[in-house]
Amino acid sequence: MRxxxxxxxxxxxxxxxxxxxxxxxxxxxxxLTACDSDDDxxxxxxxxxxxxxxxxxxxxxxxxxxxxEQRGTAAVPERGGFGTHLASCGG
Amino acid sequence: xxREASTPRPGWDATVRAQGLVYIDTELPDGxxxxxxxxxxxxxxxLDEVLRLEEATEELHRMAVAAARHVVDRRRYAEFGxxxxxxxxxxxxxxxxxxxxxxxxxxxxxxxWPPKLLEYNxxxxxxxxxxxxxxxxxxxDTRAEHDQWNGIHEALVGAWRRIGADLxxxxxxxxxSDEEETGEDHMxxxxxxxxxxxxxxxxxxxxxxxxxWDGRRFRDAADTPVNTCFKLYPWEWMxxxxxxxxxxxxxxxxxxxxxxxxxxxxxKALLAVLWELYPGHPYLLPAYLDSPRxxxxxxxxxxxxxxxxxVRIVTPAEEITNPGIYGDEGWCYQEFRAxxxxxxxxxxxxxxxxxxxxxxxxxRESTSLITDGYxxxxxxxxxxxxxx
Numbered sequence: 396m397r398x399x400x401x402x403x404x405x406x407x408x409x410x411x412x413x414x415x416x417x418x419x420x421x422x423x424x425x426x427l428t429a430c431d432s433d434d435d436x437x438x439x440x441x442x443x444x445x446x447x448x449x450x451x452x453x454x455x456x457x458x459x460x461x462x463x464e465q466r467g468t469a470a471v472p473e474r475g476g477f478g479t480h481l482a483s484c485g486g
Numbered sequence: 487x488x489r490e491a492s493t494p495r496p497g498w499d500a501t502v503r504a505q506g507l508v509y510i511d512t513e514l515p516d517g518x519x520x521x522x523x524x525x526x527x528x529x530x531x532x533l534d535e536v537l538r539l540e541e542a543t544e545e546l547h548r549m550a551v552a553a554a555r556h557v558v559d560r561r562r563y564a565e566f567g568x569x570x571x572x573x574x575x576x577x578x579x580x581x582x583x584x585x586x587x588x589x590x591x592x593x594x595x596x597x598x599w600p601p602k603l604l605e606y607n608x609x610x611x612x613x614x615x616x617x618x619x620x621x622x623x624x625x626x627d628t629r630a631e632h633d634q635w636n637g638i639h640e641a642l643v644g645a646w647r648r649i650g651a652d653l654x655x656x657x658x659x660x661x662x663s664d665e666e667e668t669g670e671d672h673m674x675x676x677x678x679x680x681x682x683x684x685x686x687x688x689x690x691x692x693x694x695x696x697x698x699w700d701g702r703r704f705r706d707a708a709d710t711p712v713n714t715c716f717k718l719y720p721w722e723w724m725x726x727x728x729x730x731x732x733x734x735x736x737x738x739x740x741x742x743x744x745x746x747x748x749x750x751x752x753x754k755a756l757l758a759v760l761w762e763l764y765p766g767h768p769y770l771l772p773a774y775l776d777s778p779r780x781x782x783x784x785x786x787x788x789x790x791x792x793x794x795x796x797v798r799i800v801t802p803a804e805e806i807t808n809p810g811i812y813g814d815e816g817w818c819y820q821e822f823r824a825x826x827x828x829x830x831x832x833x834x835x836x837x838x839x840x841x842x843x844x845x846x847x848x849x850r851e852s853t854s855l856i857t858d859g860y861x862x863x864x865x866x867x868x869x870x871x872x873x874x
Contacts, residue, residue, distance in 0.1 A: 410536060410633045410868055411846075412640040415622045416684060420506045420615075423676040427508045427669045471699055474707075476729030477719065478663055478694030 487535060487597040489828040489864075492528045495627055505623055506615045506677060509668040512860060522862055523616060525624060527829070529849050529866040535597070536635045536847075536868055542601055542769055543837040543844035546591055549767070550606055553759045554580060554750040565775055566755045567789055567815035572725055572746070575734035580747035585649040587678075587716065587743050588642065589751065590614075590848075591837040592857070596826030600768040603760070604820075604834065605787070608751035609744050610720050612674050613836055613863065617848030618642070619677070621865035633868040635847045639681065641840035646685035648841075649743070655713045657688045659706060662718040664693040675718045682716075694719050699729060704740050714741045721749035722790050722815075754787045754818035773820040783822040788812035794858030808856045825855055832857070 495501065502510060502523050510522045557566065558577045568576060589608035595601040618638035625634045650656060660682070662675035679689040694717065696707040704712040717724070721744075724730045732738055734746060750756060757773035764770060778784045778800070786798040788810070795810025799822055825832035831851040838846045850861040 409637075410533075411625070411636040412618075412622060412638065415619055415639045417505060417619070418680045418684060420619070420673075420677055420680050421504055423673065424504055424506045424508050427672060428503060471728045471732065473700075474698035475695050476699060476732075477661075477697050477724060477727050478665065479727055480663065480665065480719075480723040 487529055487531050487595070489527055489831070490530055492525055492628070494525045495624070498523075498525055501623070501627075502620050505619050506673050507620050508673055509670040514860070520860070520862070523620060524851070524862040524864050528624075528864055529828075529833075531635060531847075531866055531868050533633075533868055533870040538599070539593075539595070539601060539635075539835075539837060539847070540844040542593075543591055543839060544842065546603055546606070546769055547589070547839050547842060547844075549760060549764055550608070550751050550756060553756055553763055554747055556763060557750055557759060558747070562759070565759075565816075566750060566753045567722075568749065569725065571731065572734055575736070576746050576750065578736070579745045580750075584741055584745045585652070585743050586745055586748065587645055587649070587840065588614075589748075589839045591839065593835045593837055594771075594823050594825065595833075595835045601835070602771050602823055603757070603769055604771075605754060606751050606756060608839075609748045610718050610752070611836075611838075612670055612718075613848050613850065614638070614674050614838075615670075615677050616863045617836065617838060617846060620863075621848070624865040625867055629867050633870060634866065635868055636845075638838050638840065638846040641843065641845040642678070642681040643685045645840050646682040646687055650682070650685055650687045653687075653714055653741075655711075656686070657690060657710070657713065658682050659690050659692050659697075659712045659715040660718075661692050661694045661697060661715055664695060671718050675716075678716060678718070697729070699732060703738065704729070704732075712740050714743065716743040720752070720790075721746055722753075754789045754791070754820075755816070757787075757818050757820055771821040771823055773818055775816070775818055778819040781819065781821055785820050785822050787818045787820060789816045789818060794856040797856050799855055806855060808854075808858055825852070825857070834861075 507523055512520045512522050514520055558580050561573065563570065563573045588611065589606060590611035590613070591606050592604040593601040594604055617636065622634065622636055622639065625632065660675045660679040662671045675691060679691050682689050690706060692706050697712060698705045706712055724733055733740065733742060755775055758775045761770055761773045772781060783801045786800065788796045791797060791810060791812040794808050796812040797808045799806040801822060825834055832853065832855060834850050834857045836848040836850065837844060847866065849864050849866050850857055851864055852858065852861045
């Protein structure tokens with residue numbers, strides 16, 4: 396009985412977010428939508444760009460030495476050492 | 487829970503795209519297009535069942551973390567396909583408890599009790615924008631008097647606020663794979679960056695390929711140190727790439743979100759370990775790593791598979807195989823439980839976790855028994871009016 400009284404007196408918890416602000420998401424969506432209808436390959440890098448930097452890194456892949464040589468990391472690229480997997484990373 | 491027909495909003499397509507769902511066009515094998523977002527129908531859930539599903543989700547999360555501790559304590563890394571050189575870093579990550587943000591359970595649930603765990607995407611879960619944003623606005627536009635199991639946005643902002651309070655450098659890099667062509671990963675990363683921004687953090691979106699190494703630390707394209715990085719990029723891919731060992735080095739001053747131990751949760755071997763630790767648990771299906779054992783109906787899942795690829799369903803009557811590239815890393819055999827059918831559509835319930843809390847759901851339908859890249863996302867509402 397005490398439990399039931401308490402339930403009746405407690406306002407029900409709201410399950411959903413009180414507000415959802417899109418912020419910069421709309422601008423990003425517009426940019427990606429524009430890129431999707433554009434054949435310009437530069438768009439593939441998204442609005443932050445960087446295609447040039449990646450291309451340079453791939454041309455000069457080995458320039459820095461790092462620790463952990465026993466793990467096969469004696470030499471690693473200056474840039475581009477992540478992100479080469481081709482498939483989607485969606486969960 | 488039940489499926490209801492619903493009248494789409496005028497201009498819904500442009501609306502959801504402007505809200506971030508730019509990846510709604512699914513190309514079919516015949517070259518046609520199908521919309522991933524579907525508001526011709528929706529699901530109605532009762533408050534009581536949502537509260538029970540919340541409890542189930544949090545119990546599953548606790549069990550999953552306990553299973554991860556078990557794997558580390560017993561050094562069962564090989565069963566997860568984790569290289570021995572990464573083991574100490576994974577153990578350290580679990581022990582030190584660096585920040586963790588989110589995860590998504592995929593549950594079998596037909597409205598009866600109990601739900602059953604199908605998998606836990608705890609490293610790089612997507613289907614986030616549609617769950618947190620698109621369906622939230624759909625409810626505002628169509629059923630504002632009702633509630634929705636969707637506190638995802640608020641929870642993410644709150645989690646970032648807590649994470650940010652412990653950071654020396656308020657700059658958060660949010661990295662994604664620009665190899666992913668639909669825009670889903672880019673939008674998901676952009677959305678997470680936005681939630682961090684709303685929590686007061688400075689954010690920088692960066693393709694994973696633009697991360698560089700200067701011999702001591704990771705840097706972005708502008709040579710700014712990457713001290714804290716949310717990466718929408720699986721750990722198993724990172725470990726296989728040149729920077730993988732560096733990312734795990736104790737001396738590397740980058741905090742990765744999600745942390746390395748999360749790769750234990752997003753691995754299908756977790757399903758077998760859970761069954762071993764909690765045999766007969768009502769939320770679990772029998773699962774094994776060595777073989778299907780005595781099961782006559784089972785699903786063969788690649789340990790590191792994604793989006794239903796390389797999954798095989800075996801029953802006495804037939805075998806259904808989804809093509810894919812996964813499986814070299816090993817397999818998990820899980821008892822087959824046909825996805826529930828609602829008006830001929832196969833449903834999987836995605837139950838979101840932020841931190842350690844259950845915070846919302848996203849529902850996806852498929853025509854096949856395997857939820858894959860041809861699934862559709864349907865909004866839902868909770869039938870008790872707001873504030874009741």
